[in-house]
Amino acid sequence: MNSELEIPKELVGMESRLEKLKFLMCTGSNDVRTIGIWGMGGLGKTTLARVVYDLMSHEFDGSSFLADVRERCDKEGSVISLQKQLLSDLLMLADNSIRNVYDGVNMIGSRLRHKKVLLLIDDVADVEQLRGLFGKRDWFGLGSMIIITTRDEHLLKLHRVEEVYKLEALNFDEAFRLFCLKAFDTYKPLEEYLELAKCFVKYASGLPLAVDVLVSFLFGRPVDQWRSTQERLKRDPENKILGILQISFDGLKEAEKNIFLDVACFYKWENRDYVSKILDSCGFDPIIGISVLIEKSLLTVRENDRLWMHDLLQEMGQQIVRRQSPDEPGRRSRLWEEADVSHVLSQNTVSE
Missing domain, CATH: 1.10.8 (Helicase, Ruva Protein; domain 3)
Known part of the structure; x- marks a missing residue:
């Protein structure tokens, strides 16, 4: 990586994160390398990936930055347009006649296997999106590097990504x-x-x-x-911030949503086993549920096995509950503030 290229000064904290990422990259290796950048929404995964891409792209025979994969797949229903972009970027094909996902898979897998490429797949939310763009390492030539950004660590494990860099918040x-x-x-x-x-x-x-x-x-x-x-x-709270964070919440199963909201309202900094026993009595399957929330960057386990979540994620969770009934706390699924509890008890407004 050519670290001598100037990093814009507004990208504060980028130098230290790039140094940590460089340890994982082993750019001297002649294998096809896979790197995942994982973390909650809003941390700057795409920004970091873009800096790496700009610093390294000249070292490869071709490069492609596939941005906003989750959003584009949600809007278009498949990865076909992304497959077309990938082939256009790497083979300079104006029209590659891809009619369906399988055409794209076959074309990528057969036409790029001798080309050393840098491929950045940004904001992946489903392993099928990865399989349509990077199914196997032998799709690309030796020395290629594939970088994937996601909020979901399990997705990276499922696709056998070799190295995962967990991006942390700024101090x-x-x-x-x-x-x-x-x-x-x-x-x-x-x-x-x-x-x-x-x-x-x-x-x-x-x-x-x-x-x-x-x-x-x-x-x-x-x-x-x-x-x-x-x-x-x-x-x-600022809706634009919470809206970005809520994308991860919206993709959860109902039991996992309930676990997340319970931790946000009641159990932040509580012991994991203690919380699991309570949630298990509610039928929420906390052993797998908490693990899923950790993989999706919505929960973290801190010292002494205590559950923790980012302050803005906690605020998002509490806001989701408040929106269930903005004017009447008694109609909400959870009460955690003393004033709301007092109101409900004194006015007898609790709902079934």
Whole structure:
């Protein structure tokens, strides 16, 4: 990898993540290499992959960046257009006459096996999407590298991806530098904005997506509007951020959704075995359910086997429950705030 190429300064924290990724890549190997970049939505998996792609593409006979695979497959119903793009990028074919997925599989598998390529498959949500674009290693020539970004670790295991890089959130200092650079074009904010900037960075919890969304709203506004926005966020979370995060939740089975919502409302930082016993009594099959949530980057197990989730994921889960009945807590599936419990008991508004 040509690390001498300049990384844009607005990609704060990218250098350290690139160094960790380089250890997994072993670019000197002559085998076909497969690398997965895994993590929750909004962490910057695509951004990191794009930087790697730009740094490395000149080292290969051909390269292809297949962006937004999940979204394109949802919209189009198959990987055919992605297969056409892949062949067009790597073979310079204007029209490759693919009529169905199997045509594409056969053409990719037969025509690229002697070509050293860099293929980046971005935001994969289903293993069948991978099988239509990269079914086997021998589809591509020796020295090829396939990089896959996803929110689902199990998908990478199922497709026998060799190395998986788990992308973590920015630390506070990195997130603060990123926020200030985007909001003020400098790493240090004006004095009257300093404490507010720290509050917004804390709210973003190291998620680059959240920083981008907040700054795009706050940029150029006076300090009193920043204060007003801070107060509004306490009552009404930013929908654009939560909407991106909810994509992973929407793809869960019903039992897994219930486990996620229970942890978000009641069991963050509780012991995994303790929570599993409670959830098992509810018929939620927590042993497999918790494992699935971990693989999909919705839960993490921290020290002493305690369950943890990102603050914005927790906020998303609680918001999903509040939306079940915005005005009447008694009609919601879960109550965790003292004021809501008191209201329901005093007004006797609980629903069946």
